[in-house]
Amino acid sequence: MKTVKIILLILLVAFVGIQFIPTESNQTDIVPVTDFLLVNNVPNNIKNKLQLSCYDCHSNNTKYPWYNKIQPVAWFLEEHIKDGKKELNFSEWGSLTIRRKTSKLRSIIKQIEGNKMPLDSYTLIHRDAKLSESEKKLLIEYMSDLKENLNN
Template sequence: MKIVKIIAIVLLVAFVGIQFMPVERNQSDGVPKIDFMLVNDVPSDIKNKLKVSCYDCHSNNTKYPWYNKVQPVAWFLEGHIKEGKAELNFNEWDSLSSRRKVSKLRSIIKQIESGEMPMDSYTLIHKEAAFSEEEIQQVIKYMENLKDSL
């Protein structure tokens, strides 16, 4: 019983301790003119879905509700933001050539279709980011049309 208590206390201290470690926040002012939403005519429901489900890791602006500020969630998020932005940054959409856009759209469609994005570990703590079956179809249809228009 004593050992359990000690472990609990150590964990608690560690948990509190890591809250004070500095983190880099993915935040910037304003949205560049080359943003996906600004160069494409995106219907508002899709716009909303993408903002909520994708933009945290695929743009220069992450929304930080309280749980995203709590460690180790924030660390976990930081790593994924870095990786996510390297793959695709919606804020810089129009800097891509048509070839690159088609490539990215194809990947977006595949990732959403297969349920790989948004990541389970992310939707677990960020419930509203999850896609319903209907939303999947809706977003994919939009992305397909966009791809074919390029």
């Protein structure tokens, strides 16, 4: 019984302890001029959907849920956002070359088409981030048009 108590105490201390380790917050006040929405003058219906379904992990501005205040959740989200931004960062869209934009647009279209994005683990909590069939079609059409126009 005594050892159980000690183990529990250690776990408690560890749990409390990790709460003090800082994480990097992915938030900026200004929207950079290179932002996808600005560069392409994206219409409102698409803009809202992108912000709701993609921007948490694919931009420099995350709308954090309350549980991000608790470790180890914050670490997990931080890692996630880092990975997401590595693949695609909408905030830096304007700084990409035509070649890179073409590549990224192709990937965006493929990911939406294949139901790979937004991630299931994300839409499980963010129900409103889920894309309906018509929303998917809308986004794919928009991205395809952008891609066509890049190469002209």
